[in-house]
Amino acid sequence: xxxxxxxxTPIGVILTAATQKGICLFEYMEVEDRLARQTSHLEKTFxxxxxxxxxxxxxxxxxxxxxxxxxxxxxxxxxxxFKGTDFQEDSWAALLKIPYGETRSYQDQAIAINKPKAVRxxxxxxxxxxxxxxxxCHRVIGKNGALTGxxxxxxxxxxxxxxxxxx
Numbered sequence: 367x368x369x370x371x372x373x374x375t376p377i378g379v380i381l382t383a384a385t386q387k388g389i390c391l392f393e394y395m396e397v398e399d400r401l402a403r404q405t406s407h408l409e410k411t412f413x414x415x416x417x418x419x420x421x422x423x424x425x426x427x428x429x430x431x432x433x434x435x436x437x438x439x440x441x442x443x444x445x446x447x448f449k450g451t452d453f454q455e456d457s458w459a460a461l462l463k464i465p466y467g468e469t470r471s472y473q474d475q476a477i478a479i480n481k482p483k484a485v486r487x488x489x490x491x492x493x494x495x496x497x498x499x500x501x502x503c504h505r506v507i508g509k510n511g512a513l514t515g516x517x518x519x520x521x522x523x524x525x526x527x528x529x530x531x532x533x
Contacts, residue, residue, distance in 0.1 A: 367414055367415065367417050367419075368383050368384065368385055368390065368391075368408070368409075368412060368414045368415065368416050368417065369383065369384050369416075369417060369418070369419040369420060369421045369424075370382065370383045370384075370391075370416050370417065370418050370419070371383075371418065371419070371420070371421070371424050372395065373424075373427070373428060373431065375431060375435060376435050376525075377394075377518075377522045377525050377526070378394050378395065378396050378522070379394075379395040379396070380392055380393060380394055380395060380498070381393050381394075381395050381401060381405070382424065382427060383405075383408065383416055384421035384423040384424065384447070385412060385414075385447045387445060387447040388423055388444065388445030388446045388447040389423050389427055389444055389445065389446050389447065389497065389500060390408060390412065390446070390447045390448060390449075390496065390497075391404060391405070391408055391496045391497070392427075392496070392497045392498050392499060392500050393405075393496060393498060393518075394498065394518045394519075394522070397517065397518060397519060400517050400518075404496050407494075407496075408496060411449050411450075412449070423444055423445060426443075426444045427442075427444045430442050430443065430444055431499075434499075435529070437529070440465075440466035440467075440530075441466060442500050444500070446497060446500060446501070448496065448497060448501070450491070450494065453479075453481075453484075453487065453491060454491040454494060456479045456481075457475065457479060457487075457488050457491035457492065458491065458495060458497075458501050459479075460475050460478040460479050461475070461492070461495070461501050461502055461503055461505070461506070462501060462502070463478070464502055464505040464506070466530050467530045467531050467532050468505065468532060469505050469506065469507045469527065469532050469533070470505060470506055470507075471506065471507060471508065471509040472485045472488050472489050472492075472506055472508070472509070472515075473485050473509050475488045475492075475506055476488045489515055492506060492515065493515065493517055495517075498517070498518050499526065502526075503516070503517075504516060504518075504522070504523045504526040504527060505527070505530075505532065513527070513533075
């Protein structure tokens with residue numbers, strides 16, 4: 367069973383979910399159509415239903431989020447449990463390597479996974495990231511420096527990048 371809990375943050379209420387291995391979902395509640403797609407896909411991927419409850423990972427996540435939003439944490443240590451295609455997992459692993467306070471373009475991310483022509487596919491993989499903030503897809507911007515493509519809405523991406531002093 368996948369346990370769920372809502373967490374209030376400075377940028378909205380987030381639904382988080384955890385398996386026995388770690389956090390598997392961290393998605394904005396206000397983006398309802400995206401949330402519905404993500405939770406449905408999560409249940410299929412893990413062959414498990416979502417159920418409100420507690421997980422030891424939630425306590426660690428809440429503490430780390432508080433530190434992140436107050437500027438004293440630059441990376442997360444809470445265990446993550448994500449599943450996707452090999453390409454998606456490679457794309458997400460590249461996101462985890464983007465340092466706090468820095469940005470990369472989708473092209474940079476495609477090059478980082480040795481698929482320089484897969485810019486659109488990288489953007490698609492980022493869109494399917496179920497762990498907003500924790501797998502920092504907000505750090506990926508357009509090649510021209512524009513803030514583009516954030517499933518949690520661009521104002522949140524801007525907030526996070528300003529928090530990290532990346533813009």
